[in-house]
Amino acid sequence: MNIMEAGANWMTIRQQRTSTALNSASNNGLTGFEVVSRKGKELTLDDGTTCTEFISCSYLGLESHPQLIHAAGTALERIGIHLSASRSAMSPVYLRQLEQLLGDIYAGASVTVFTSTSNAHLGVLPLLGSGAMDGYPTKGSIMWLVDRTAHASMQVLRGLLSQFGRVKRVDTQDIDSLKQVLKRCAQTQITPVLLIDGVGSMSGLLPVSELSELLQAWGGYLYIDDAHGISITGKYGAGYAFENLGYRLPDNTIIAGSLSKAFGGAGGFIVLKPAYKASQLRELANPLVFGHTVSVPLQAANVASAQLHLSSDIDFLQSALWQNVRRLDGKVKQQMMNASLRAPIRGALFQTELQGAAAATALRANGIVVFPVFYPIVETGKAMLRCALSALHTPQQIDNLARQLNVQLSQASA
Template sequence: MYAWTKNDWMSTRRSNTSDALATAYEEGLTGFAVSKRVGKSITLQGGGTFTEFVSCSYLGLETHPELIKAARHAMESAGLHLSSSRSAMHPTYLPELEDLLSQIYKGCGVAVFTSTSSVHLGVLPLLGSGSLSRYPVKTRVHWLMDKTAHASMQVLRGILQQFGCVSRVEAANPESLASALKECTDKGETPILLIDGIGSMSGLVPIHELSRQLESALGYLYVDDAHGISIVGRHGAGYAYSAVDHSLPANVILAGSLSKAFGGAGGFVVVSNPRDLEAIQTLANPLIFGHSIMLPMLAANVAAAKIHLSEEIDVLQRRLWKNVNLLDFFTSNCLLNAGIQSPVRGAFFDTENAGLQAARILRDQGILLFPVFYPIIAKGKAMLRFAVSANHSDRDIKLLGSALQGIKSEGLWTPSRHDLDHT
């Protein structure tokens, strides 16, 4: 009788995961049940009102009167949901939203999905199989998965392997990427680099340079810019699109989120040529076999898109970056991502217990944040993540900055080279 040792990724994760996250849940340091919200002030179900730095709605659009008005009107006129795939039946808001998004991404094709994860699940098999005519494949693709790519892409490895090999690379390391691209060229494979534009807990990616490198290798760059959408760029087109001068290279595909700074719910894909939309809309599994975004949120997305095409988006962006710069000032540029155009800041801790203790101190001072442990960061370490919003007040920012400086002066948090290497 043979013994079978499980070595799948979930078993590996389970065996390496400590009880730190469970402790955070038990102590009310994460997993917050919110009963009421006013701006960035939330009241929890168990009592207590706090300032939160958890939400990824970086522009505060999720409470905008126009989005709420649009959602209410949609419910009153057509109910909550048309429970059907878009190929069978869809709300009029859907083509309207895609048209508005195509105005933001001029000259490109845009298709809307229920989430960014659904974009990956729907588009990557089409890309890998050569089904997108403007992204031709030689004989076989070779997926280059950046080590910091979002989990929603990493988890698709088994699916991607049906179309070609999957190798993990460090795109930020020129030697790592150059070596991988040379290997693809030598084997006659089409390289496809999967990467985040702005990481949820890391810095910016040189989109333009990576696009050029992939172009030289006759490959493609697939960018998950979920955290970059809305916060920068003309009409809030996002970090990745603005990094290529608002003109999408022919070898780049963007995946974006409508659920973060955009203010609504869902995801979308941007391809360089609208002619590829037919293949996406008729072959992508989530669009053929899944339902569309629920009516109130779809209507809210339309209202948000109209705000993006107005001057108001510029005002919101300026408020966001004022707050981000203010936090950097109050923390003496010691946080992860300090000084770069990302709305995410973080504090690393050498142990999980130190991170938990810091989260307790911040909660006692009326501040809620997102504590992070393995597998998001290295085993045994901890990080407190802070999401800054245009809706935070100067007082909110100063309160957080002062609290972090207090934790630092007590010796609980000692910013190291690891923190600053991301800046």
Template structure:
């Protein structure tokens, strides 16, 4: 019998991955081991002080005195950890954090997880099974996975298929979405679109328009806004929540991160009502069988949320966008994402070797970044990813701009601000 076995995604990735990332590790162009830091200046274990454009702490809150003091106090009062699932025992910081986040996402309810990936693992099966009272499923779900959705959602395909079919779509392509929604309608299925709000490498997604499109199809929009949290919106509620007017539509679920611009650690989900938070607390696998966030980080999360609910968050946001705007100016709007409200910028290279050569040149000038290759971007190409922070100085930004312009002049980098094609 001739049985054809479909090659799994990991094998496909392994076969198509080159030695570029290994080379970057060996040459000290990524995988940096940090011994100490002051602001955006880091000292590496092997020596040398560099300006980093790697950290996703876009507002600099990870070194804020209020967060550090809160972590120290938690250590003194409760130690490192309460080693228990939240259903058995939980620190006082956990309900306090969820209540405060409820004030940030006014009119909605919030449940906290140990990571954004754990949010996906806990919430999506509940959504797919029709277990969430506020998000009923009429027959069977049909998952519409945007081609640029984060890997932490894409890797769950095998789990998602237990609840319904999975199709890859281009959420920003009207024809792709119309065809997918029409198929769901013909089969009597409930469409659920899984997308990123702000991509970790590129782009913004039209949240409000997609929410309305899914509502017309009696479907749901699930947004991973990990990179959008804190950097925009009232109280730093993020890109996705601000895009819908700071009022969560009844067909939208938001997943967010406490580990990036928020400055702490963990993830959370925002749903339309408290009844679904109760279901999530009782039934989400990572909350039943996993532990809560380490105590010092929980306390730091509470301190960060208090900053978000103060005027200080507005000051930090303005500093961030001033730096982002400056980088666009000194690079003549030639970087990926130029001109859009994202703290991530990228320089694209037609070959992996050109990207490695550019990373070497920038390191030689005291600047560290994140070089990426397949499977993050198309096979054979490279991108240097720059994460801009409110903590960067004007000099940091102008030196980076001058270095990139020099790479353009010597032919190492041919600027383009075109979008990354989905892998």
């Protein structure tokens, strides 16, 4: 940080460092384009052109599954779009059904649904930090340890979290430094709470089981945002974090998940120990007390998706996704971000924003749309083409993407 940035808030710093690349990408139709219709992974845009998209985070293609669409239509006819009330006033029957099914997916854990994963953070973290969350006791004060790769939805809460305890950014890859912080917490009777991603939205997989054990040893809690890991792996599509934990939720570990990505529906949820009484969240979590529930058709779609997760269908969809991931890895000549990792996102890094924008433009001209990202998602001055893979992509679509990436990466490195 330079002198001009000293003492500035995070939004001011972001504005100072953000270039014109984001606006240029939108103005040139590389981002922000409007979709008129869709068939599989083929889009028809508002300008009449068609293209193959590698942008959607619906990694299993469940958002267009006939059972979800039928369930949504039936609920729309029965109840309408929404009940326009908080769940403490009334809620559609689908909400109770969904939470019961999610409890089955997570081996009897207590599961509460929110309108988004971000709202799950807003509802649960203040309660945990207050020391009054049933079954999650704290000693003395709290120290929030926010991993440097944690999702922006948690990073942005630092001001809120500071009302309950000190906030410190950490690097979970520097395990020795993390252990020193945990040791100091133990010596001063402070309860550490480590906030991490499971499958990163941009890169990496964290060793959640090892981190859970480490926090347990030092009397702390591990809070995992596994939004991008849900459904794509694990028994019943329970996700990366729960799978890595051996399908057992330790008493010191909390998982936040998404229903809006690979799950195929909408909303978020929190997974707590089986003995936890969810009525406390319904009474005290702000997003549940003062906010509406997920719209009725999407709640019904969530229920249909949960039923598919508890069937063998999820295994076939997961298999199709990982076949596509392996196919792309084997055909792109230069190593991409996340190459060989069990993550559905790949990234082609370019050393300048101009190179990245030019590559995205070339792909668009060849009928492929990816997500070109710049600062603050990647380092200042650099660019990345973020490619999200799906079980719905055909081998031909994967091969075409690989060919175009090879051309653009080769030209950029020449």
